[in-house]
Amino acid sequence: MTAINPPTPVPETSLLERLRRQEPEAYETFVRENIGRMLTVARRFLKNDEDAQDAVQEAFLSAFKSIDRFEGDSKLSTWLHRIVVNAALMKLRTKKRKPEESIEDLLPNFLENGHLNAPNTPWKSLPVDVMIREENRRHVREAIDQLPESYRNVLLMRDIEGLNTTETAELLGISENATKVRLHRARQALTTLLEPIFHEDAES
Numbered sequence: 001m002t003a004i005n006p007p008t009p010v011p012e013t014s015l016l017e018r019l020r021r022q023e024p025e026a027y028e029t030f031v032r033e034n035i036g037r038m039l040t041v042a043r044r045f046l047k048n049d050e051d052a053q054d055a056v057q058e059a060f061l062s063a064f065k066s067i068d069r070f071e072g073d074s075k076l077s078t079w080l081h082r083i084v085v086n087a088a089l090m091k092l093r094t095k096k097r098k099p100e101e102s103i104e105d106l107l108p109n110f111l112e113n114g115h116l117n118a119p120n121t122p123w124k125s126l127p128v129d130v131m132i133r134e135e136n137r138r139h140v141r142e143a144i145d146q147l148p149e150s151y152r153n154v155l156l157m158r159d160i161e162g163l164n165t166t167e168t169a170e171l172l173g174i175s176e177n178a179t180k181v182r183l184h185r186a187r188q189a190l191t192t193l194l195e196p197i198f199h200e201d202a203e204s
Contacts, residue, residue, distance in 0.1 A: 012076055019067050031060060034077055038084045044156050045088035047145070052088070059087040085161060086171055089153065100148045106189035143193040151186035158183050 018026035035056065042052035042059075063080050070079055144152055144160075157168045158179075169179040 016067075016070070016072070016076060019064070027064065030063075030076070034080055035060075037077075038080065041081060041084050041161060042088045044160060045085070045153065046091055051091050055087040055091045056084060058090075059084040062087065081161070082163070082167065082171075085157060085163070089171060092149065092153075100150060103148055103151055103185060103189050106147075106192045107185060139194065139197050140190075143190055143197075146193055147186055147189055151182055151189065154179060154182040155186040155190065159187075 015026055015029060019030060038056045038059065039052055042055045043049065046052045046055060059080065063083050070076070144155060147155065153172065154168060157163045157171065158165070163171070165176050165179050168183075169176045172179065174182075
């Protein structure tokens, strides 16, 4: 009996052409192939699942309306990813926000001699390794959620979603230098939040 091979995925160039012709089947294919990952992206920014779904729906609509402006210098999914991040940020901006808490208490402070007042205890693993390990992802996610929104968003965009500094700055409407400063401070604060957890893990 002859083995039946799985159907060959539709090449992206073909899908793009069909999207530009506004073929309903192409829309369905594009949504089906990307909606799962895009919902995951939106949920990182929006704690409410309904808001995340709304943001993704708005992103798909925006993508379909602007498909003729897609220049093809990246993958369709990469282009859509940026639209989803932007839609999530827009959703955050429309919500009533409480005054943002200060991040200062989570940042290192130095003595007059230049030494850290309370040096962090070394972890068993490097932070990047810690974030990759499955059993620690929940701790990392909870710690990120504790960061003030302006710092959390920069950290998510740069370290989790993989956007570069220029893209992050453009989406947030701030300078590249401000983006770098926020990212540095967010990483320092995240280290402070995670240090007790993983120091305890290192000793166990």
